[in-house]
Structures are given as structure tokens and as C-alpha cells.
Amino acid sequence: METLRFEQLPNIVATLTNEVRELKALLLNKTGDKPEIETPLNIKEVSKLTELSVPTLYGYVQRNEIPFYKKGNRLKFFKTEIIDWIKTGKAKTLKEIEAEADMCLSNIRK
Template sequence: METLKFENLPNAVAELQKVQSEILALLLNKAEQQQPEIETPIQLEDVVPITGLTKPTLYGYVQRNEIPYHKKGNRLYFFKTEIVDWIKTGKQKTLKELEAETDLYLSNKNKGLK
């Protein structure tokens, strides 16, 4: 670190102010990015195009508690992220994934028999 002389003090203060404003801008930018976006609830009519299911089918899923929903009074509310996550949980395994699982199970089972 270099020794600061009185003659260089104005330049040093200007440099500090510049760096301080850059740090402040970075912190403010990061704070804005970290604030979670508030998701608005959607109605059943908006869930139909997302899922491709009919209203009666969706009502049946709600009645059997098979789909994530929220109820306030007589109104049903859904959140798009919850619906998409619900759809993703129904992923079917490929033939290769099933074969790999079977091989792993059988190899572990055979180890215990010896």
C-alpha cells in the first residue's frame, strides 16, 4: 500500500467516492434481484390450458386432493408453479432407467445372498 501524501488527498478521496458508488450500485442491484416475485393466484379456468385437462377432471382431482390448490370461501385458487411441479411429479421412467434400477437392485440383492 502506498503512502498517502497531503498533495494526493483530493485524488484519493475522489477515487474512494468512485469505488464507494460502484459498490453501492452492485449492492442495490443484488438486493433487487434477490427479492422474490410475488406470484398471483390463478383460477380454475387458467389451469385448464396449462394441464390440458377439463374442468370436471380438475374438480375431481381437487375433491380427491390429488392436485395442489388453495380454497378461500367457495373459491378455488391455484399457483402456476405448484401446478407445473405437480405435473413434473408424474414423470414416467424410460426403459433404460428401469433397467438400470433393476440391475442395481439385483446386484445388491445378490450380494446379500452370498
């Protein structure tokens, strides 16, 4: 860090003031974007989204295999949670299975 001289002080303060303004503007823009409130879906909408039948979805709800909310006797779902639930069912590729088997075998040999 270089030593500052008294004569440089006005320029440095001006530079810092501009940078603070820019940071403040960036922060205000970032906080101004409020996250969109997600509206709940009914079971028919989830059926269209997942391409599963309504009775199949009721079975998943009964076994607590799918994320859901119940208000009174109405089932509600959130799209992001349903998409995350679908992603958890990813099948492993052959390479992933082989790598996992190699890891297990190497641990057994130790």
C-alpha cells in the same frame, strides 16, 4: 501473502475502497429486483394450462392430488405449483428402468 509496506498503504486502501463500492453496487442491484408476486389462477385457467378438463381437475382436488388453495368456496391455484405437480408425473425411460433393476439385483446378490 506478501508483506505490505507503509508506502503501499494509500494504494491498497484505494483499491479496497473501489472493490467495496463495486460489491455494494452489485448487492443493491440484486436486492432491487423484487420477485414478482404470483397471481392465483382459477380452475378454468388451470384447465387451459394443463389441458385437463374442469371436472377432472375437480376430481384431483377432491382426492387432494393437485396443489390448491380454497378461500370460501373458491379454488385457487399457483402456476409454479401446478407446473411442479406436472413434473412429478414424469415417466421413466427404458434406460432408467434398467438401471433401477440392475441396482435392485446387485443389492439382492450382496
